Amino acid sequence: MDLFRCLLFVPGTDRKKIQKAYTLNADAVIIDMEDAVAFSEKDSARQVISEVIGSPDLPTTYVRVNGVQTRYILDDLQAVVQPGLSGIMLAKAESAEEVRRADWLIGLLEEKRGIARGTLELIPFIESVRGIENSGDIAASCPRVKRLAFGGNDYTADTWTTYTEDGSELFYARARLIAASRLADIEPPLDTVCPFIKNIEALREDARRARKMGFQGKLVIHPAQIEPVKEIFSPTPEEVAAAEKIVAAFEKAEAEGTGVIQVDGKMVEYPIVNRARQILTTAEKIKFN
CATH class of the missing domain: 3.20.20.60 (Phosphoenolpyruvate-binding domains)
Structure with a gap:
């Protein structure tokens, strides 16, 4: 995008x-x-x-x-x-x-x-x-x-x-x-x-x-x-940090065969992870823009 x-x-x-x-x-x-x-x-x-x-x-x-x-x-x-x-x-x-x-x-x-x-x-x-x-x-x-x-x-x-x-x-x-x-x-x-x-x-x-x-x-x-x-319209540092945490935790859980986890008391599944990845992609584009 x-x-x-x-x-x-x-x-x-x-x-x-x-x-x-x-x-x-x-x-x-x-x-x-x-x-x-x-x-x-x-x-x-x-x-x-x-x-x-x-x-x-x-x-x-x-x-x-x-x-x-x-x-x-x-x-x-x-x-x-x-x-x-x-x-x-x-x-x-x-x-x-x-x-x-x-x-x-x-x-x-x-x-x-x-x-x-x-x-x-x-x-x-x-x-x-x-x-x-x-x-x-x-x-x-x-x-x-x-x-x-x-x-x-x-x-x-x-x-x-x-x-x-x-x-x-x-x-x-x-x-x-x-x-x-x-x-x-x-x-x-x-x-x-x-x-x-x-x-x-x-x-x-x-x-x-x-x-x-x-x-x-x-x-x-x-x-x-x-x-x-x-x-x-730019992700805040807090949003980026939260997205990184979600993606890292979910990828670890997924590798172990789990598709739903909790991160900081909130349920995380594929839609949440996909949104977190969108935030990280936007942040990366901003860095090199």
Whole structure:
């Protein structure tokens, strides 16, 4: 699984901000040509993004393109499907058919540009009730889809509510995305941007809720959000130590023919050990990242 604890959005019209984003130590950068770009600036954003992603040794970069139902999608993809790009984030994805249309267009452009078909990842950005209800089909729609992403701000607008600091209005949508991802056997989803830019403690609590539910990381919109989010989605030293203890004790017991043991008063069996191994794998990736 990729190490995607924190992905930073940056507007596609601002070359300086894009270059700055690459120095801020997020796990990936998402250059935005959808909501962060005014309708009158779409062409300008395509030009800037095309030049940026055409640079050699491009860091891990995704581009959020406008939705399949908009008139911008073809021009967006023609501008950004290039060698070196990690993938496309598809805004306002609401059905498997929309994702497959984007997959088809990307495949044609890959072939035209000498890229092996299927190279670019496609992340459906789910932002509406329709998208949430169809998330199972979306998650299983095509091999390009390795993970889903959640857009909580649009979702709360769609449900006539407001993104609050306690996050209760997002529980159902988050749970659906976790279940849909698991059923499709893809990676855990990416959690929504937190709009409380100046309230870092609210951000931390929001990230803790998402991690506890099973998200692999979180989208952010400001440099100040990067390190707190990376910290929350990284195993603590205590978690790593506990995981090492569980794995060592279980492997010893397993070699002796036992499949269920106790460690520090808690039952340990294969699901617990598998989770402990996931924690150790993540910790190892962080060490060498």
